[in-house]
Amino acid sequence: MLAVQANGVELMTVEGLAPQAGEPPALPGKGDQLHPLQAAFWEHHGLQCGFCTSGMLMTAYDLLQTNAMPSEKEIRAGLSAVLCRCTGYQGIVEAVQAAAETLRARRGD
Amino acid sequence: MSSTEMGAGVEELTPKFVGARVKRREDQRLLTGQGAYVDDHHPPGLLQAAFLRSPYAHARITQLDTSAAQTHEGVVAILISKDLVPLVKSVRAASKMRGYKETSFPPLAVDKVRYVGEALAVVIAENRYLAEDALDG
Numbered sequence: 001m002l003a004v005q006a007n008g009v010e011l012m013t014v015e016g017l018a019p020q021a022g023e024p025p026a027l028p029g030k031g032d033q034l035h036p037l038q039a040a041f042w043e044h045h046g047l048q049c050g051f052c053t054s055g056m057l058m059t060a061y062d063l064l065q066t067n068a069m070p071s072e073k074e075i076r077a078g079l080s081a082v083l084c085r086c087t088g089y090q091g092i093v094e095a096v097q098a099a100a101e102t103l104r105a106r107r108g109d
Numbered sequence: 110m111s112s113t114e115m116g117a118g119v120e121e122l123t124p125k126f127v128g129a130r131v132k133r134r135e136d137q138r139l140l141t142g143q144g145a146y147v148d149d150h151h152p153p154g155l156l157q158a159a160f161l162r163s164p165y166a167h168a169r170i171t172q173l174d175t176s177a178a179q180t181h182e183g184v185v186a187i188l189i190s191k192d193l194v195p196l197v198k199s200v201r202a203a204s205k206m207r208g209y210k211e212t213s214f215p216p217l218a219v220d221k222v223r224y225v226g227e228a229l230a231v232v233i234a235e236n237r238y239l240a241e242d243a244l245d246g
Contacts, residue, residue, distance in 0.1 A: 014142040038140040042132065050139025051146060 014054040017061065036102040037061055037095070046095035048086030055082040060096045068104055070096070156185055159240035161230040163222035170220055170229065177246050178232060183239030189230045190217040 017035040037057050040046065047053045056079060063070060063078035070078065075096045076089065084092060138144055175187045199213035218227050234240035 014140075018141065034137070034140060041140055042136045047136060047139055050135075050144040053139055053144075054142050057140070 012058065012061075014057050017057060035061075036106070037064070037099040040095040040099035040102065041092070044095040044098055045091035046087065047084075047091075052082055052084045052086075056084065056092055060092075060099070063096070064100055064103060068107075068109065069100060072097070156233050156235060157237040157240050159232050159234070159237060159244050160228040161232070161244050163218065163225060163227045163229060165222055166225050168222050170218060170222065173230065175230060178243040181234070181239065181243040183235035184232060184243045185235065186233040187230060187243070188217065188233070190215055190219040193217055194219065 017038060018033050019035060034042070035057075037060055041053065041057065046056070059079050059082050060075070063075065067074060067078075072093055075093050079089075079092065079096075173189050175189065178184060178187055193216055197216055199215050201211055201213040203211060214223075216228070217231065218229050222229065232240045232243045234243060
């Protein structure tokens with residue numbers, strides 16, 4: 001997307017993922033300022049250098065908004081525009097699956 | 110020394126980290142957009158470079174005119190091979206591999222380019238945009 005196409009729209013960056021007041025922490029104690037996706041990336045080695053991580057997180061966040069239970073194939077397709085040269089993607093896919101599960105449990109599905 | 114005494118000093122070493130799940134300490138900042146990379150650093154006086162590269166695989170350099178680029182806004186310096194030759198050595202990659210023939214090359218092409226993308230000139234400017242603009246002449 002070109003910047004001009006985003007004119008006037010509401011944008012959310014990785015800073016916006018942090019739990020808002022009243023939301024349960026993803027990792028109580030250590031890392032309680034993290035969204036379940038961020039916590040899962042930490043738990044499942046979804047990052048190394050961190051350069052792609054903001055993009056990975058926000059793309060995964062968007063994917064989970066429309067698909068609460070994506071398959072591995074759907075996760076890989078959903079994240080295909082974001083390149084990671086550190087992890088080999090396996091940890092990222094596992095992290096997104098784990099976060100999806102946490103979010104589903106939280107909503108009670 | 111009795112065998113008991115010798116045995117008293119022996120302590121079984123239990124590895125602390127081998128096979129253990131260890132959480133990385135740097136992840137919290139990297140996950141929350143707090144990571145900093147080279148591009149995020151702006152020390153005072155920072156200049157940026159852009160390289161003019163060969164569109165040809167093998168060609169002779171007959172002329173390299175940097176005068177128009179010199180006049181561009183924000184351009185601090187333009188270097189071509191003749192500026193560098195007295196200052197720097199050729200780039201070389203050493204190897205102990207048998208039969209390996211080392212081929213050194215200049216940092217900026219001298220007289221001839223030998224591959225697409227070989228650097229011919231470098232523009233140093235106040236920022237990357239201005240450096241790239243100057244490349245276009």
